[in-house]
Amino acid sequence: MPAPPATLGGHDAHDRRPAGRPARRGRRPGAPLLLVHGFTGSKEDFDPVVDALAERRRVVALDLPGHGGSPGPDDPAAYGLAPTAGWILRAADAVGLGEFHLLGHSHGGLVVQRVASAASQRLGSLVLMATGMGALRDEAAEHCVRIAVAARDESMEKAYLVSRDRPGARDGIRADPVREAFVRRRFLALNPAAVVGFARNLMAAAPLGAFLRGVDIPVLVIHGEHDDAWLPAEQALLARTAAGAELAVVPDAVHSPQLENPSAWLAVVDDFLQRADARR
Numbered sequence: 335m336p337a338p339p340a341t342l343g344g345h346d347a348h349d350r351r352p353a354g355r356p357a358r359r360g361r362r363p364g365a366p367l368l369l370v371h372g373f374t375g376s377k378e379d380f381d382p383v384v385d386a387l388a389e390r391r392r393v394v395a396l397d398l399p400g401h402g403g404s405p406g407p408d409d410p411a412a413y414g415l416a417p418t419a420g421w422i423l424r425a426a427d428a429v430g431l432g433e434f435h436l437l438g439h440s441h442g443g444l445v446v447q448r449v450a451s452a453a454s455q456r457l458g459s460l461v462l463m464a465t466g467m468g469a470l471r472d473e474a475a476e477h478c479v480r481i482a483v484a485a486r487d488e489s490m491e492k493a494y495l496v497s498r499d500r501p502g503a504r505d506g507i508r509a510d511p512v513r514e515a516f517v518r519r520r521f522l523a524l525n526p527a528a529v530v531g532f533a534r535n536l537m538a539a540a541p542l543g544a545f546l547r548g549v550d551i552p553v554l555v556i557h558g559e560h561d562d563a564w565l566p567a568e569q570a571l572l573a574r575t576a577a578g579a580e581l582a583v584v585p586d587a588v589h590s591p592q593l594e595n596p597s598a599w600l601a602v603v604d605d606f607l608q609r610a611d612a613r614r
Contacts, residue, residue, distance in 0.1 A: 346403030348377045348395040349429065350388035353468060364391035365458040365610040370422060371395070372440030372464075372495065373478065376402030376520055379439065382596040383549050388528045391611075394429055395420070398442075400528025401564065402520065413531025415539060419448035426456070433614075440563060440589065441532055444468075444539045453546040453605055457542035459605060459610035464589050466564035467541035467572050469514050475537045482533035485526040493529065495520045495609040546576040552610045553579035556602060558587030581607065 352363050367387060371379045378394035378462060387393045399421060400406025400413065411417075422445065426434060434460045438446030443465025450460050477500055485493035553574035557566060564572075566583065582602045584591035588596035591599045 343406070345399065345425070346377070346397040347425070347429065348380075348384060348393075350394065352390060354389055356403060364435075364607060365614065366392040366394065366434040367392065367607065368434050368436050368612045369395040369424070369466060370438040370442035370602070371398065371575060372438075372442045372444055373523060373536060374401070374437065374481075374521055374529065375442075378402070378519055378520075379590065380592060383600050383603075384593045386596075387607075390604070391435075391606070396425055396562060397492045398422075398445075398528075400437075400525035400531075402523075406528050408524045408525065408527045410531035411536065412537070413528050415445055415448050415535050417453060417524070420444050422446070422449050422457075423453055423588050424465070425516060432456070433458055433463065435459045435610065436526045437603075438465060439538055439592070440465055441461045447542050447545070450549065450551070451542055452494060454551055457551050458605065459554070460549070461554045461556065461606070462572060462576075463555075464561055464563060465572070465577060466558045466593065467543070467546070468539045470536050470563060471565070471568070471584070478533040478536045480495065482530045485524075485529040490524060490597045493526075494518060497521065541575075543575060547578050548605075549579075552606070552613065553577075554582060554603070554606045555579055556584065556591065556599070558583040558589060558591040559583050559585050563589050582606075586587045 369380045371377060377397050380395045384393050384395055398418060433456055436446050436449060446460060450457055454579045466561045470478065481493050481497050484496045517582065530581035553576045555569055555576065557569045561569065570581060584595050584598050587594040
């Protein structure tokens, strides 16, 4: 059920709770789940799946600083991976999360790897969705650079047009004028410094190989079968590197499988979280 907006010092989040439904079926709710969106995204990227996930557990989807309904500073350096990871841990404290599952999408996957490396003792599991061990390959990174340069030097309108101009790129999201209008409004409201800062992360993120090889919590790597940001082979490498990680490929999906094939995505993620809960 919808809960009052989370209080994060002026930042925004969606907070869904199971409203006693698991207890009525004779089982306790699972550990809460914290959802972290990607580059130029927002909490609404999880709208097709959040209510179903909340049937078993509390689910919190954040707007990161400078995105969606969350204000952010005007210094791109404030949006580095380490500062953003620290902000997520403070946000978890602010909404009363003790132990929780953590999921990061795309750039959010790079961030949540840093969260886990700093505070794995707080996590029931880690879900890395449509992400990689480190920086994007050159072709994908150059597109992010063009977006960031337009946001910094021209206008957010120009940056939005650049973001939509990816010759040969696949889009697994069915055309929806309402969503397209929302995505444009959301993009134009971004803090340009957030766009620049996150693009820098996507260009330069270093792999956390030692942490991943020794990670001591359940890990799921999940991506669309046609992902064109981090390629499927790169995400398979991520799964092989993270100790004991599971790898799931969502059919008929590209870079946002929770939007492109939500039923298949939910089947995998919900099963993984239930099994991770059983280890608690």
